[in-house]
Amino acid sequence: MKKKQFLALALSAVMAGGMLAGCGSSNGSTSSSKSDAKDEVVTLKWIQVGNGMPKDYDEWLEQINPYLEEKIGVNVDMEIVPWGDWDNRRSVITNSGEYFDILFTDQNRYSSEVNTGALMDITDLLKDNASELYDMIPEDYWKAVEVNEKIYGVPTYKDSSLSEYFVWDQDIADKYNIDVNSVTDFNTLYDALKTVKEGEGGSPYFMSKNGANFLLNLNYDDLSSGLPAIGVKYGDDTKTVVNPLDDEEILSNLDIVRKMYQEGIINGDAPTADDSSKYAMFFAAQGWSGAAKTTWGPNNGIANCSAVQYGNTVVSNTTVRGSINGIYSGCKHPDKALQLLNLVNTDSKVRDWFYYGAEGKDFEYTDDNKVHRLTTDWGMAGYTQGTFFNVTQTDDVDFNQWDEVEELNEKATPSEMLGFNLDTSNIETELANCRAVYEKYYSELFTGAQDPRELVKTIDAELETAGWETIREEAQKQIDAQK
Structure with missing residues (x-):
């Protein structure tokens, strides 16, 4: 899993390669008739981001396509674009009018793709072709x-709300008598990590260039x-529009981040460091507490991993838009595309294929109807496809982590702006x-590489010149017009 900081998108990406569970029927059902499938088989091109084309892709197709053909009369042709190529590839797709049937999108691109006419209005098609999904x-x-x-x-119904966690190597915490459950703010975090640094040396808090930007996302x-x-x-x-960078509570927390950076508690290369799956005794990440056992620990070399929530769980347009699948405005078979999305979200067998890979090569079912992973390098990113709640549980944990995710969604504090576009x-x-101004400075701001209060003054001045007040x-x- 991509770790440290993200929006709802980045946590679950690596989860495609290392966790899971579910609660659906293995047979599934769709709103379409099987008899239609025998009349015409439609091949749908679905473009997603991930770790590149899976090595078992051909074998996977040989398994999934006959099932899809029988169920809804479709075959799939997947293109899994590597993370590093995604932005360039997306520009080519949307600017050239290249044909696709289904395209993964998110909060950074969705609105602009709608405005440029790349995506189809599916409002009236949903209930007829994906009624189970709609409900x-x-x-x-x-x-x-x-x-x-x-x-x-x-929208992909998954960790559609936002929760942030402090993630620990529990053995290190125990060694220094740190009660991780009491470390729920930056003051107590500083004290705990200073103790660890004095005893272990090095930089106990790993940060990527995104730093503590979750302070904005959570507030x-x-x-x-x-x-x-x-x-x-x-x-x-x-519903007053403001600049969050001027929030005194956020600035006070960034003062502590700055102190941790200056004292070497945070890694010195944080402003340029990428998210990485390597050992770190402490980091912050978006997700749910169960991910400590299913993902954060295994992916980061922590044998005894624990996670404690920081802040509240919130839900907004942005968190929901962390994973969306749109249909091309020129799609020849939008009904079939929606039937496929319906099936992925309601049929656990189909969902498991997309999430885990080829049966017998990447995973196998156990006698008690769980999944045993045979590999962890399946190239498709699980969060890009469909709900988490019908993914079959793995046999390496004794709990269904998706139950926690669903509970977090249900209890999330909704933004006052939910539904506002x-x-x-x-x-x-x-x-x-x-x-452009924000992107120029955010890494040094949120990793503590520069004094936050002085840097915010510079950012504010450049934002004003760039037209911030016009946006506000x-x-x-x-907003006032809709009150």
Whole structure:
């Protein structure tokens, strides 16, 4: 799993290579007739991001396609684009008009792809072709992906809320008598990690270049603008648009991050470090506590891993939009594309193939109807495809981690802006300019490499020049119009 910091997207990506569970029927069902499948077999091209084309892809196709053909009359042709090539490949796809049937998208691209006409309005097609899927996903989540009251993509019902965790090597914590359950803020975190550093040396807190940017994600709804430096605070009934970087509570926490960086508690290369699956005795990550046993520990070389939640669990348009599958506006068979998405989300056998790989090569079923992993390098990223809640549980844990994920979703604090869609057509230039400013400084800000208060002054000044106030005024006007 990509670790340390992300949006709902990055945690579950590596989970494609190392965890799982589920609760669906192995046979599944669809709203389409099997007799139709015998009339015409449609091949659907589905483009996703992941670790590249799986090495067992051909064998996987030989297993899954006959099943899909029998169920709904389709075959699949997958393109799994490596993470490093994703942005360039996506630009080619959406700018050239290249044909596809289904395309993975997320909060960073969804609105612009709708606005440029790349994705189809599926509002009226959903109930006829994916009724089970439509009923399964909470109504608020469908609202979260609406653009101008129309649905252009199917949200992936997974860890669709956002929860952040402090993740520990419990053996190290025990060695220094650290009660990890009492470390739930940055002050207590500093004290604990300073103790570890004095005893172990090195830098006990691994940070990637995303640093502690979860401080923004957990406190502010960025209105799906793609600009974290603008938003409405969770719990603000007045729905006032502000700059989260000026929040005193966030700045105070960043002061502590700065101190940890200066004292070597945080790794010195944090501003340029990538997320990595290598041993770290402590890091922060988005997910759920059970991931300590199923993913964070195994993927990062921690034999005894524990995770303690930091902050509240929240849900917003942005968290829901962490994984969406859209259908091409020129798709020849949108009904079949929706039937496929319906099947992936309601049939555990199909879901397991996408999540785990080829049966007999990458996984096998046990006598008690669990999954035993034979490999952990399946190239498809599990979070890009469908719900987590019908993925079969693995046999290496005695609990179903998805039960916790579902509970977190149900208890999440909803943003006051859930369902609000910012029309960016009049502020695209200003947004692009302000994003460039934010991206120039955010790594040094959130890793503590520079004094946060001085750096924020610089960022604020450059944001104003780039058009931040124009964005704020436009966003506030649209919010006020919907009050």
